Amino acid sequence: MESGKNKIIINGSHFSDLPGFYDEVSSVLMKETEWKIGTLDGLDDILYGGFGVFESGEEIEIIWKESQKSKEDLGLELTRNFYENKIRQGKPFNIELIQQKLDDLLSGKGQTLFEILIETIESHKNITLILD
Incomplete structure (x- = not known):
């Protein structure tokens, strides 16, 4: 090498x-x-x-x-779907934390x-x- x-x-x-x-x-x-x-x-x-x-x-x-x-592929839309799927699944995910991340994302403060x-x-x- x-x-x-x-x-x-x-x-x-x-x-x-x-x-x-x-x-x-x-x-x-x-x-x-x-x-x-x-x-x-x-x-x-x-x-x-x-x-x-x-x-x-x-x-x-x-x-x-x-x-x-x-x-672009791993941007806002896919990230929103990622968080929404975790919220729908519920446990073992921390729904409050994921909801906060989703809210931050949608308000322009969160990460894709x-x-x-x-x-x-x-x-x-x-x-x-x-x-x-």
């Missing part, structure tokens, strides 16, 4: 919703494992490294191709799924995220 950071590419043209995002990330970060990402917590866990294609603390660069498409995913990835100091 070349010296420097390990490059990982997420391709936004491969998905248009959150389950599709998890499938894409699983296919690039969890190659040759049975484990698949299916939640935001799962994504956060994998980004610590040591499970898939990079080691814990290893410097990596994630290039998110077609990120503008993903920003795209923004939440960006924040989750960028919270890992060993990861450089490039939106392409």
Whole structure:
């Protein structure tokens, strides 16, 4: 492998919703494992490294191709549906918290799924995220 950071590419043209995002990330970060990402917590866990294609603390660069498409796909509409589905499901979800997140989203103060995913990835100091 070349010296420097390990490059990982997420391709936004491969998905248009959150389950599709998890499938894409699983296919690039969890190659040759049975484990698949299916939640935001799962994504956060994998980004610590040591499970898939990079080691814990290893410097990596994630290039998110077609990120503008993903920003639109994982935007307001999909995020609203995401929260509304959790509210409909009820337990084990904290309905008051999710309702607050939905209210914040609809008033322009909350984060879209795209923004939440960006924040989750960028919270890992060993990861450089490039939106392409």
